[in-house]
Amino acid sequence: MPTPRQLAFDALHAIYRRGAYTDVALDRVLRQTNPSGADRALVTELVYGIVRRQRSLDALIDRLGKKKASQQPPDLRIILQIGLYQLRYLSHIPASAAVDTSVELAKKNGLKSLSGVVNGLLRQYERLAAQGSDPLELPTDPIQRLGIAYSFPDWIIQLWLAQFGVAETEKLCEWFNRPPAIDLRVNILKTTIDEVATAFSDAGIAVSRVPYLPQALRLVGGARSIQQLPGFQEGWWTVQDSSAQLVAHLLDPQPGEVVIDACAAPGGKTTHIAELMGDRGTIWACDRVLSRLRKLQENIQRLQLHSIQICTGDSRQFPQFRQIADRVLLDAPCSGLGTLHRRPDIRWRQTPEKIAQLSRLQEELLTQTATWVKSGGTLVYATCTLNSLENETAVQAFCDRHPDWQIQPPSPDSPAAPFTTSEGWIKVLPHLHQMDGFFMVKLKKK
């Protein structure tokens, strides 16, 4: 049976050298070997943590090694990262264990002749740390300082510094390096939040309520196998972050209405809309990615909903929806910078060029889906990103071009009300609200 560190090495090898997605590579090594609880937790922590922290870890290798990280043999670099990550970020692992197991990894993975390099570099880290000096040297320039200290690319730091300033950006970076919480949304058509909370506590699983969110329960104590939690098969709940739950509350759909969800898959918000409507009315769930729509279909079946119709294709091209909807949700494809803790590789995969393309797509989707709304109807635009170009700027530009639309703040009793700015934007900031970062706004058509 391979050790947890060997499994982490295998997953990181697939991620760095073959371009695999982090969650896919991790899932593969866990499924192949099915390690026990503590080992599984260590592999998960190492893989997610190292992908997140790779800029900081490479800066340490640059400082402590004879060669820069980028010039090290690729597998050696992975092993050095595994060792340094444990020394720097995992307080429950003794330094000697971190060093010895990394030396072992080098020997077992064809790098016997370089195992001395691993030993020397990790011990040098330990020596400096023991003397009380931080082995991670930081430049004075604030962009690079935060980028290296918290392991983000400079462009993301720049973007946030412009929006939030230094102190807030630092808190945000720190938050995004923590493991994510798992929130559930209780299906009010099947059960109540109290019943679900009791079922969980009877099964020895702690859950807590989330302020302002009437259907949200947060799992206390991290990662678990979701399918085995009480009530999953019965459709009592859906995994959905609390901030994503705010979106359907802001839309405020009513029983009997026609609602179109323009970017619906895998259906977290579509199914919430159906639940809030008492499963009465018509919800068109559109998306252009078939595999994601299959997940939506599974969710509809598990939750036993009947009011949702699936529509496959590009939401910029559905003339049949012209002026038929009471409400439209545009949960737009976006850069995802509000969910960096959940998807550790986005910070390295996303680029300003890709965001410029997304921004054009968002504008086209907003312009087209707005034509679906009846007079007096509403459209909610939402993204899970913290980037004003995709948020305030996009919506303001739309309003400037369409004077028959205006921003409508949520009603004071809406769960979204506490997150609303004076301009009517709903902005969820992770370090303030302890949820994924989200932006949403409700627009009303005259």
Ligand SMILES: C[S@@+](CC[C@H](N)C(=O)[O-])C[C@H]1O[C@@H](n2cnc3c(N)ncnc32)[C@H](O)[C@@H]1O
């Ligand atoms: C943020 S995700 C939607 C998440 C979903 N609303 C939920 O709550 O589960 C954005 C979705 O937009 C879809 N998408 C991207 N471009 C599209 C287009 N032109 N037309 C329709 N769907 C599109 C993507 O396939 C993706 O599923």
